[in-house]
Amino acid sequence: MIYKIIEKWALEDLFEGLRANYDEVVGPQPSKGHGGPALVFDKLTNFNDLRLDYDTTILPPKKYFLNPDERILRFNRSTGDVFDTEPVQISRAIFGMHPCDINALLLLDQIFLGDYVDPYYQAARKSTFIIGTSCMPSPGHICNAFGSDEVHRGFDLFLTDLGDRYFLSCATVPAAELVDKYLDAREPVAADISDFQARTRQFKAAFKYLPQMDQLPLLYGAKYEDEDLWNQIGDDCLSCGACSMVCPVCHCFDVRDKLDANGETGLRHRVWDSCNFSEFAEVAHDYNFRPTHTSRVRYRFFHKFVGNFTRNGKMLCVGCSRCNRACKVGITPARVIRALQEDANANVGAETPDSADTVSAKKDCA
Amino acid sequence: MSAAIHNHGSSLKPAYPRAIVLSLASDFGCQLQLSNIADLLDVLGTIKLEYWQLMSSAVLPADYDIAIIEGAVTTQDHIELLQQVRTVAQTIIAIGSCAITGGVPALAAQDLGKHVQAVYSDDADRVAAGRVRPAPISNYVAVDYLVAGCPIDPREFVTVLQGALLGVRQRQQREPLCAQCKTMEAPCFYSIRAAQDIADGMATPQALCLGLVTRTGCGALCITRGRPCTGCRGIAADANLSSARTFIANEGLDVDDFDDALRIYSSHALDDGGEEQ
Ligand code: SF4
Ligand code: SF4
Ligand code: SF4
Numbered sequence: 007m008i009y010k011i012i013e014k015w016a017l018e019d020l021f022e023g024l025r026a027n028y029d030e031v032v033g034p035q036p037s038k039g040h041g042g043p044a045l046v047f048d049k050l051t052n053f054n055d056l057r058l059d060y061d062t063t064i065l066p067p068k069k070y071f072l073n074p075d076e077r078i079l080r081f082n083r084s085t086g087d088v089f090d091t092e093p094v095q096i097s098r099a100i101f102g103m104h105p106c107d108i109n110a111l112l113l114l115d116q117i118f119l120g121d122y123v124d125p126y127y128q129a130a131r132k133s134t135f136i137i138g139t140s141c142m143p144s145p146g147h148i149c150n151a152f153g154s155d156e157v158h159r160g161f162d163l164f165l166t167d168l169g170d171r172y173f174l175s176c177a178t179v180p181a182a183e184l185v186d187k188y189l190d191a192r193e194p195v196a197a198d199i200s201d202f203q204a205r206t207r208q209f210k211a212a213f214k215y216l217p218q219m220d221q222l223p224l225l226y227g228a229k230y231e232d233e234d235l236w237n238q239i240g241d242d243c244l245s246c247g248a249c250s251m252v253c254p255v256c257h258c259f260d261v262r263d264k265l266d267a268n269g270e271t272g273l274r275h276r277v278w279d280s281c282n283f284s285e286f287a288e289v290a291h292d293y294n295f296r297p298t299h300t301s302r303v304r305y306r307f308f309h310k311f312v313g314n315f316t317r318n319g320k321m322l323c324v325g326c327s328r329c330n331r332a333c334k335v336g337i338t339p340a341r342v343i344r345a346l347q348e349d350a351n352a353n354v355g356a357e358t359p360d361s362a363d364t365v366s367a368k369k370d371c372a
Numbered sequence: 373m374s375a376a377i378h379n380h381g382s383s384l385k386p387a388y389p390r391a392i393v394l395s396l397a398s399d400f401g402c403q404l405q406l407s408n409i410a411d412l413l414d415v416l417g418t419i420k421l422e423y424w425q426l427m428s429s430a431v432l433p434a435d436y437d438i439a440i441i442e443g444a445v446t447t448q449d450h451i452e453l454l455q456q457v458r459t460v461a462q463t464i465i466a467i468g469s470c471a472i473t474g475g476v477p478a479l480a481a482q483d484l485g486k487h488v489q490a491v492y493s494d495d496a497d498r499v500a501a502g503r504v505r506p507a508p509i510s511n512y513v514a515v516d517y518l519v520a521g522c523p524i525d526p527r528e529f530v531t532v533l534q535g536a537l538l539g540v541r542q543r544q545q546r547e548p549l550c551a552q553c554k555t556m557e558a559p560c561f562y563s564i565r566a567a568q569d570i571a572d573g574m575a576t577p578q579a580l581c582l583g584l585v586t587r588t589g590c591g592a593l594c595i596t597r598g599r600p601c602t603g604c605r606g607i608a609a610d611a612n613l614s615s616a617r618t619f620i621a622n623e624g625l626d627v628d629d630f631d632d633a634l635r636i637y638s639s640h641a642l643d644d645g646g647e648e649q
């Protein structure tokens with residue numbers, strides 16, 4: 007790692023440097039949709055659209071690595087021909103990924119670059135340059151509970167905001183070259199490091215609520231059959247799947263075939279899926295092993311907090327808060343954790359985020 | 373290989389299954405959408421279109437393989453026609469919300485006599501003879517394939533038709549629309565409303581988005597064009613109406629308004645409970 011300091015105004019030089027070297031530069035900016043306060047990652051053509059001090063976006067940058075609708079192959083029923091879709095990948099720089107989202111990408115790496123390498127994911131990963139950026143937690147962000155509030159790999163360049171300047175961490179050779187060529191950067195001095203430490207203290211202190219994580223996987227298993235606990239959450243679920251779509255670590259997909267109008271040729275594609283859809287667990291003879299809202303909600307968080315944890319040592323949540331905003335009925339990781347930690351006998355109510363926080367967290371986007 | 377029907381294990385029919393397009397009570401909008409199919413000639417290369425009310429004055433043939441039906445059932449004649457079609461056609465494809473949910477025509481189902489009286493007064497029995505409570509066609513005959521929407525999306529029709537020709541069971545997504553809305557990265561109308569309330573310091577009137585209980589599949593067509601979902605595809609099979617109503621109430625909105633908005637396309641499901649009349 008190489009550390010540098012740049013002035014804030016130099017950010018535009020970085021942007022121009024990226025534009026000169028990558029087919030596309032994307033970053034958080036106001037949604038061009040039908041208004042509202044929402045931010046999205048989108049192509050940046052104008053530096054002034056970039057909002058580096060953003061809270062969160064509707065979709066995470068996952069969409070650049072797992073296409074919501076990936077064409078896998080085309081086929082011809084008459085001839086039996088199959089034409090694989092080769093991963094075509096433009097070179098892309100993502101400007102402004104938060105630590106949680108970079109940590110989420112590292113989790114996806116375990117899944118898509120592990121025992122079975124996914125060629126589409128791999129191609130996207132190889133041709134993407136990542137610039138991380140520091141953040142300040144708003145209510146609802148619980149990355150601290152999952153250790154994903156800090157990130158030490160998985161990016162090329164990381165910018166920590168020190169008010170009037172940025173503290174740069176260059177993790178890769180392309181990053182160092184970029185900084186060298188386009189930026190008027192200097193070495194950090196003691197005052198910079200001291201400011202960095204002060205900023206880190208301020209950041210850690212800004213988390214108002216830390217879910218009580220003690221023995222969570224064990225408690226989950228032990229309370230798995232607690233109907234009351236799960237119905238209280240599951241009865242609310244709209245089975246809409248919005249939570250899975252916006253989650254930077256949810257990664258399930260469905261593979262579908264679609265015939266063209268001529269009935270002979272067609273397309274096989276894979277699209278984002280959710281275990282909160284009732285079709286997800288439906289098998290032959292219309293048997294469904296998770297037929298109720300409750301059984302699906304219980305399963306979704308089980309996979310996150312227990313399934314992947316026992317297999318890969320990591321929970322499939324980075325506490326990014328996107329599902330808090332997307333879920334209209336308040337089914338959040340914090341709520342599930344709180345329900346699991348509640349102990350009627352000991353009367354140790356786990357800490358609760360104050361209700362004003364919960365409400366305001368819902369007002370932002372998604 | 374020919375595009376033969378072998379639906380539900382029945383025997384192979386010759387190439388070019390014969391299709392008819394029928395209309396019951398509707399505004400013909402879905403039929404019109406059929407003429408908007410971009411690859412219409414390709415489609416016509418896979419079927420033999422024997423009858424299409426909107427396009428020609430030919431008479432309904434005695435024999436055919438596929439019946440594509442638009443519109444709600446509103447008369448005794450409709451019921452008899454449907455029952456006749458069901459004995460002939462191997463496959464019935466219902467298109468559009470009128471056919472699938474009863475749609476807008478079904479709005480008249482409550483107090484039907486009063487509505488008829490109001491419109492036709494003393495002439496009611498002559499003009500609206502043989503009327504029945506408006507209902508989806510599935511109230512009277514089994515339907516094999518559905519194309520939802522008001523009007524239907526021609527591309528979706530093509531996909532469903534080709535599946536029907538192959539005889540594969542239709543995949544019915546049961547979840548509501550929100551996942552597609554989020555995948556399109558549209559901000560939720562409810563959060564926009566809340567944010568505006570904060571900005572203005574007062575409640576802003578905001579149309580209700582019905583996407584949270586509406587059958588998915590349109591790709592959040594209206595929402596991505598800046599309009600809340602009006603529920604034209606009908607209520608999703610997995611919709612959680614009671615939780616949705618609680619949410620609406622918690623938002624400070626009127627649950628009756630929500631139900632009334634849903635009634636535009638789903639009054640039959642809400643008020644007649646989908647029961648046969
Ligand atoms: S479960 Fe929710 S908080 Fe956790 S990573 Fe997914 S969207 Fe973010
Ligand atoms: S938890 Fe919330 S966002 Fe997820 S499917 Fe249920 S209602 Fe939708
Ligand atoms: S309620 Fe409507 S706007 Fe909100 S997420 Fe669902 S479909 Fe989208």
Ligand code: SF4
Binds near residue numbers: 600
């Ligand atoms: S958004 Fe709603 S009203 Fe619009 S096409 Fe889709 S289902 Fe119909």
